[in-house]
Amino acid sequence: MTRTVIAQGTFDILHPGHVHYLEEAAAMGDELVVIVARRSNVDHKEKPICPATQRRDVVAALEAVDEAVVGHETDIFAPIEEIDPDVIALGHDQHHDDEAIAAELEARGIDCEVRRASGREPAATDELLSTRHIVDRILERRG
Ligand SMILES: Cc1cc2nc3c(=O)[nH]c(=O)nc-3n(C[C@H](O)[C@H](O)[C@H](O)COP(=O)(O)O)c2cc1C
Numbered sequence: 001m002t003r004t005v006i007a008q009g010t011f012d013i014l015h016p017g018h019v020h021y022l023e024e025a026a027a028m029g030d031e032l033v034v035i036v037a038r039r040s041n042v043d044h045k046e047k048p049i050c051p052a053t054q055r056r057d058v059v060a061a062l063e064a065v066d067e068a069v070v071g072h073e074t075d076i077f078a079p080i081e082e083i084d085p086d087v088i089a090l091g092h093d094q095h096h097d098d099e100a101i102a103a104e105l106e107a108r109g110i111d112c113e114v115r116r117a118s119g120r121e122p123a124a125t126d127e128l129l130s131t132r133h134i135v136d137r138i139l140e141r142r143g
């Protein structure tokens with residue numbers, strides 16, 4: 001049986017940290033589906049610059065990714081219910097509470113494991129492994 005993994009995030013300006021996360025998530029199963037956050041749901045940091053459909057299309061073009069979808073506007077568990085994954089891979093630094101997610105999955109009758117991916121160690125000292133760092137660097141050098 002195909003083991004489906006879900007990864008999710010903003011993916012505004014892609015960098016090797018995203019690739020690391022998505023490759024690790026893909027290795028947790030046979031098929032990787034990525035949920036791309038809507039602008040309205042990114043409220044714990046600066047809003048993304050690129051439109052959601054653009055972020056989705058670029059993520060979908062990555063080798064590790066089988067499918068990318070723009071997330072639901074109000075109920076972040078609605079796409080999960082529809083996709084019915086075997087694993088949800090949380091990013092190493094994501095603010096979501098693993099146990100709260102597991103409890104909501106159980107409440108909705110979704111039998112799915114919640115796992116954490118690891119962080120990528122910089123391969124070179126000048127690697128920019130965060131969208132925020134890339135934006136800061138652009139402002140510093142071109143602003
Ligand atoms: C299991 C799960 C499902 C999610 N589904 C959606 C969704 O359907 N729509 C959405 O806009 N955001 C969704 N999100 C939220 C974002 O993907 C993300 O966590 C956050 O808004 C963006 O911040 P980040 O990239 O720093 O994680 C989901 C998050 C989790 C953990």
Ligand SMILES: Nc1ncnc2c1ncn2[C@@H]1O[C@H](COP(=O)(O)OP(=O)(O)OP(=O)(O)O)[C@@H](O)[C@H]1O
Binds near residue numbers: 011090
């Ligand atoms: N350096 C990294 N190593 C491993 N995973 C990462 C790294 N950077 C981001 N990710 C993962 O990619 C997913 C999407 O993250 P997001 O798009 O918020 O990236 P970000 O570059 O960290 O953004 P920002 O810098 O704006 O906080 C998250 O699950 C996050 O944990």
